[in-house]
Amino acid sequence: MTGGLARTARRVGRFGLLAGFVGFLAFPFYWMLITTFKTTQDLHNTEYNPYLFHDPPTLEHLRTLFEDTIFLQWLWNTAFVGVLVVIITIVLAVPAGYSLARTTGRWGQTLGVGIFLTYLVPPTILFIPLARVIAWLGLQDSLWSLVLVYPSISVPFCTWLLMGFFKAVPRDLEEAAMLDGLSRLAAFVRVVVPVSIAGILTCVIFTFTLVFQEFVYGVTFITASTNYTVSVGVPTFLVRGDVYFWGSMMAACLIASLPIAVIYNLFVDRFVAGFTAGAVK
């Protein structure tokens, strides 16, 4: 009897904890969702319960977002930059991370740390010299300036992250593949990459998220509103002086976070730890 009780108590505790985390993580989304559909008057009245609808839901904020701003254009711009930056990042960071992971001795270590240090220099310092570089290249007010600059953040971080993932892949695996008839490159592509897919997908998501939220470079290098990304366009157009268009802003955030949520959910099982389990021993 007591054993049964203890087990029940443990289950309740476990689910309680889980529910707590889920609530904590889901709350921002709930807030975005409810704010998107609340009338402004409902939103601003402090007498009402802020977590529930008082007035009936409205589509007014969505209408503002899509009709009074060029949100779809911004979304398209962001996706365009995002996809290109992801491609550049993966093309550069995967081979770089692999080489660093397999370079033995002092050099590999030092280079790895050096690359990570560059990631720590914040855009708020770098944007001034980079503005000169962009001007010199004639890319002011062009989305290509962002395509060029964002990898300076994503490549070092992803190289460093992938280095860790590739180090965790036992060398035996590549060597087995080489004996089984592949060249080193083919062994890398057909064995190491699939085994490290969780790391590569993490980089894709990190980079995509970065492009969606980056503000400093976006606001510095781009002037025409038709070239804005979401993270620049939304605060620029939906904050007028001290008037905040909360409903439309939340709608924008919600819509912008959807693609990332979709990507993540497509691959969520790949992120489950222990992917290399069973390779050795």
Place this chain on the structure above:
Amino acid sequence: MAIVEARNISKKFAEVTAVEQINLTAEEGEFLVLLGPSGCGKTTLMRMIAGLEQPSAGRIVIGGRDVTDLPPRTRNIAMVFQSYALYPHMTVAGNIAFPLRARGTSKVETAERVTWAARMFDIERLLDRKPRQLSGGERQRVALARAVVRKPEVFLLDEPLSNLDAKLRHSARDELKQFQRNLGTTTLYVTHDQVEAMGLGDRIAVLNQGLVHQIGTPQQVYDRPADIFVATFIGSPPMNLVELDDVVLGFRPESFLPEEVHPAQDGRSRLPFRITRSEYLGADRLVYGVLEPPYPPTHVISKLPTNIRVEVNSGERHDFAVRLADLNRFDRASGRRLAEDGEAASATSDLT
């Protein structure tokens, strides 16, 4: 099937010399065991034969073809790693098919060969599983199946049994020998377990600190060790050594028996022995003690089968004997075995 030759192979890592001027030939269809203590260069030698490591000097020749500068994939070698190195993202079937796919074998033939290899190791029911869903013994079978599936010229096995428990290891050893006989593939097998080496090897190469000390059949290596290292490395407990001037006498504990029960009636030499203690091990008794004059007071061990029921008590002095044919003589300075016959005879006269 091919002859594998290592000609004057050396490998230096920065300061360490892992392999030094090794000459080694595995004959066609032979099961050659590389035996030696940890860190003696067994894995390094094997990796050079596989092409995963470039030798600092020397050539590797397989089937008469110098492959020293060729990449691993062109050598037609299959290796079973100590860790098994199964591809974790593929099923068992995918793992076994991998070497065939890498070589562009047709789908039909691949399927046939995978079935053949799986049947050989009795793992057909595991084909749809992922490596992480297998036990250690099953993983080993998958690794072996993947190695045999493309019928390589040479097998390299690096301590493939070391992850198995004692019981499984015994049956796996048996199967390994069986399938190697059936396929007749030249096999190099690395181990530091001498029982495994003696049981499996057609010949054993004993290595230490990057050098080959002896290559021979299990019997040659055990009965006629080439030097003191081999004499003491093989056998448990190790060979007894007695220093006499510039010669070292060696005899196995099991050939050192009480004189009255010694099977050899003549051609033996008597060694007076003071017993300090004995251990009962079930099938055997180990008797520890010190030799008495005229021999220098050396600690030696006798291994008595339990069915020899001679009383040997601690503190007693007892005459033991060794058959002359079981006496090994080594040069004290170099540790090398001394030539037989003539010298052996003269040593006998000193002894009695």
